[in-house]
Amino acid sequence: MHLYDVWFALIAVLWIGYFFLEGFDFGVGVLSGLLARDESERRVLINTVGPVWDGNEVWLLTAGGATFAAFPAWYATLFSGFYLPLLAILVCLIVRVVAFEYRGKRDDARWKRIWEHALFWTSLLPAFLWGVAFANIVRGVKIDSEGEYVGTVLDLLNPYALLGGLVTLALFTFHGAVFVSLKTRGGIRERARVAARWAGSATAGLALVFLSWTQSEGGNVRSLTALAVAVVALLGALAANQRAREGWAFTLSGVTVAAAVAMLFLTLYPDVMPSSLNTAWSLTVSDASSSAYTLKVMTWVAAIMTPLVLLYQGWTYWVFRKRIGVEHIPA
Incomplete structure (x- = not known):
């Protein structure tokens, strides 16, 4: 196995971590306009x-930076085309x-409503995009x-991609x-469980179609396992x-996110940007990667810094692990 294969896997792990953590952030933002009945409940949400939301976004910065350093050709094509x-x-x-x-x-009530609407839409749109x-x-x-990339923005709005947006x-x-049902108590916890039931049912229907479509188009045994x-x-x-086992529900929903993202990367490999015009023009992990020396230095840096970041973020979640309710919100 070459270092560029290792870094493809590491970048996949970074995106899995980002979507696992920022995924529930986006979900809470979307639900902030649906679950809360008054000001106190909005503050609880x-x-x-x-x-933790700002720490979760570090994973995006790291994934983007790692792509730029490890696969500059992938980064250039991706960010210019998209x-x-x-x-x-x-x-x-x-x-x-x-x-x-x-x-x-x-x-001021109007001031707060403006930013609550902004939070809702700026959580919904990235989750889709x-x-x-x-x-x-x-x-x-x-x-x-x-x-x-020689296409247009409209080329990106194809049925498969739009379905992928609805799935995420x-x-x-x-x-x-x-996550809300795990972190709250009282009425908002019960409404979050109901929302999870409806959202989970919609996810099951959409994801089954999308992932089956993905598998049939370019999947393999590894992606089928995921x-x-x-x-x-x-x-x-x-x-x-359904049984109010929020800890297990959150763990398994996180596994769902991780497995779905892993399936996409397993389907993609060894390409990083497939060409729909000619498969010979696709960017692969080998021809899009940096030099072996660059990847070696990056590997040493990642080996030293990654455990420290994980320990710090894990400690943050441990400190703020308890449930909260409206009784914790000062007047």
């Missing part, structure tokens, strides 16, 4: 992710940060012999609902949610 969708995601993430920080700066982007990467896009939106909403794990985990999460 926001406070469930308040201590410029507008990725820019839209970036703008949403920036506005979302502002919404978290600015919502409580003024004791990430699915569109990754579906297009797996499906293949118009890349010419020079490794440049439904899955992240389900993941967020399970698909089976995703299906079993999702059914288990739904069953655990």
Whole structure:
């Protein structure tokens, strides 16, 4: 196994970590406009992710930086071809940060409503657009012999990609609902369980079609195994949610996210950007990677720093592990 194979796997792990963690963040943002009945409950919802949302986004920065350093040709083609969708995601993430920080700066109902609407939409849109982007990467896009994207934005809005966007939106909403039921108490906990049941059922229907489509188009034995794990985990999460076993439901919904993302990368490998014009023009892990020396230095840095980051983030979740309710919200 070459270092570029290792770094492809590491980048896949980074994206799995990002979607596992930021996935429930997005879900909570979407549910903030649906579950809360008053100001106190809205504050409870926001406070469930308040201590951790910024740490979760570190995984995105690391995944992007690792792609740039390990596979510069992949990074260049991806960010030039997907410029507008990725820019839209970036703008949403920036506005979302502002919404978290600015919502409580003024004791004015209209001011708070503005930022609550911003939080809702800037959680919903990235949850959808990430699915569109990754579906297009797996499906293949118009890349010419020079490794440049020659399609348009409309080419990215194909049925397969739009279905992928709906899958990630439904899955992240389900993941967020399970997280809310795990982190809260009282009426909001019960409503989160009901929301998880509906969102999980929608996810099951959409994901079965999308993942089966993916498997039939370019899957292999490894991706089929990941698909089976995703299906079993999702059914288990739904069953655990029905029995009010929130810890198991959240664990299994996280396994669903991880297995689904892993399936996409297993389907993609050894390509990193397949060409829909000519398979010979596809970017692969070998021809899109950096030099062996660069990958070696990156491996040493990752081996030293990654455990420290994981320990710190794990400690953060441990400190803020307890449930919260409206009784914890000061008047």
